[in-house]
Amino acid sequence: MITFEGVTKRYPGGTVALDDVSLECPTGRITVFVGTSGGGKTTALRTINRMVDPTSGRVLIDGQDVRERKPAELRRGIGYVIQHAGLFPHRTVQDNIATVPYLVGWNKKKARERALELLERVGLEPAMAKRYPFQLSGGQQQRVGVARALAADPPIMLMDEPFSAVDPVVRAELQDEFLRLQDELHKTIVFVTHDIDEAIKLGDRIAVFQTGGRLVQLDSPENLLARPANDFVAGFIGHDRGIRRLSFVPSSAVPLNERGVLPAGTPVSQAPPDGWVLVVDGDRRPLGWASADGLPSSGVLGDARLAPIGHTFDVETDSVRAALDAAILSPSGRAVSVDAGGRLVGVADQHDLSAAIARSAAGVEPEPPSPRPDGDAPAARPDGDAPSLSKEGG
Numbered sequence: 001m002i003t004f005e006g007v008t009k010r011y012p013g014g015t016v017a018l019d020d021v022s023l024e025c026p027t028g029r030i031t032v033f034v035g036t037s038g039g040g041k042t043t044a045l046r047t048i049n050r051m052v053d054p055t056s057g058r059v060l061i062d063g064q065d066v067r068e069r070k071p072a073e074l075r076r077g078i079g080y081v082i083q084h085a086g087l088f089p090h091r092t093v094q095d096n097i098a099t100v101p102y103l104v105g106w107n108k109k110k111a112r113e114r115a116l117e118l119l120e121r122v123g124l125e126p127a128m129a130k131r132y133p134f135q136l137s138g139g140q141q142q143r144v145g146v147a148r149a150l151a152a153d154p155p156i157m158l159m160d161e162p163f164s165a166v167d168p169v170v171r172a173e174l175q176d177e178f179l180r181l182q183d184e185l186h187k188t189i190v191f192v193t194h195d196i197d198e199a200i201k202l203g204d205r206i207a208v209f210q211t212g213g214r215l216v217q218l219d220s221p222e223n224l225l226a227r228p229a230n231d232f233v234a235g236f237i238g239h240d241r242g243i244r245r246l247s248f249v250p251s252s253a254v255p256l257n258e259r260g261v262l263p264a265g266t267p268v269s270q271a272p273p274d275g276w277v278l279v280v281d282g283d284r285r286p287l288g289w290a291s292a293d294g295l296p297s298s299g300v301l302g303d304a305r306l307a308p309i310g311h312t313f314d315v316e317t318d319s320v321r322a323a324l325d326a327a328i329l330s331p332s333g334r335a336v337s338v339d340a341g342g343r344l345v346g347v348a349d350q351h352d353l354s355a356a357i358a359r360s361a362a363g364v365e366p367e368p369p370s371p372r373p374d375g376d377a378p379a380a381r382p383d384g385d386a387p388s389l390s391k392e393g394g
């Protein structure tokens, strides 16, 4: 646990970069510092590894004031990743990653083996080990930067805008990879960004800083979206926070039905006279939507012209936002839920989605999910391909 106790930093010349900041960054979790430019995020981050010492107040790691530790020794237990990766240009990728292991006295062979292992962990080919940083793309350099910070297996990682210098596609990949790594490694991470979407995607807890180094809200991403502390935070989050909050509501809250679901072998004469029919195969895999008024006069549903299903959602892993998106893009206006094997679980109608959304907005807990053989509770996840976002609960 990293604890800020009334931390103030006043630079010579009078700038107040941090103004009486108190907060906790829980062990094994990602705490994101976000806010306006000049709000004190980087200063706050750097008080943890003593690149900056507070004017007053204390920063503690597991109860010990960091000022009782020598900076060099302290920093060996804290990985540090910055924008543009900050790699040493004249060292190979492998030697860059092995920097801290060399410093702490590992022998060369062990340090280089560790570097190769980490290269793979962050999704890079072993062949890149011998390259120099200038021979890598920006995204690859950032991955090497993350690998270097992880090399001595520090319990704490400080990351200052680590993904800001790459294009949005690479950035999303790096974020997903980062969440996957954290699922395995459970580091205590403090992550600085000026991008609220990145904060919401990555953070277990988000600290919002306002100009003048004031911490204005410390909350879970979900609460931040639902209940911004003031107009500044609401403005910073942006207008569509209602929709974005749905990323945190599990779609298990949405009732499913099987209305209008028929096997492909059903004679068209047995189809309902109006509306849409969801045609499924013998394994209950959805094949497509058939419009009742466009059906041929004879034959079976499987012979009819079917409109594509489009997006589906999985009640075990997807959010209400994903279900809503599936409904909006579905020709029938109904969202199709399938399991991991692609088999139909049920269909969500728009009024059921609206009811689930209204319940979540009112703060009503969703119905407990029906028990499943593996006993796991379903979890919402935010948009994109990031792994489970059920971070608050562990």
Ligand SMILES: Nc1ncnc2c1ncn2[C@@H]1O[C@H](COP(=O)(O)OP(=O)(O)OP(=O)(O)O)[C@@H](O)[C@H]1O
Pocket (backbone or CB within 6 Å): 011, 012, 013, 015, 016, 017, 035, 036, 037, 038, 039, 040, 041, 042, 043, 044, 194, 209
């Ligand atoms: N070494 C320094 N000397 C004097 N003032 C500084 C110093 N470092 C930072 N500041 C000032 O402290 C304030 C906070 O800076 P900091 O870099 O912590 O903000 P930030 O929230 O990380 O901003 P950004 O998002 O633009 O990186 C700013 O007004 C900045 O100009």
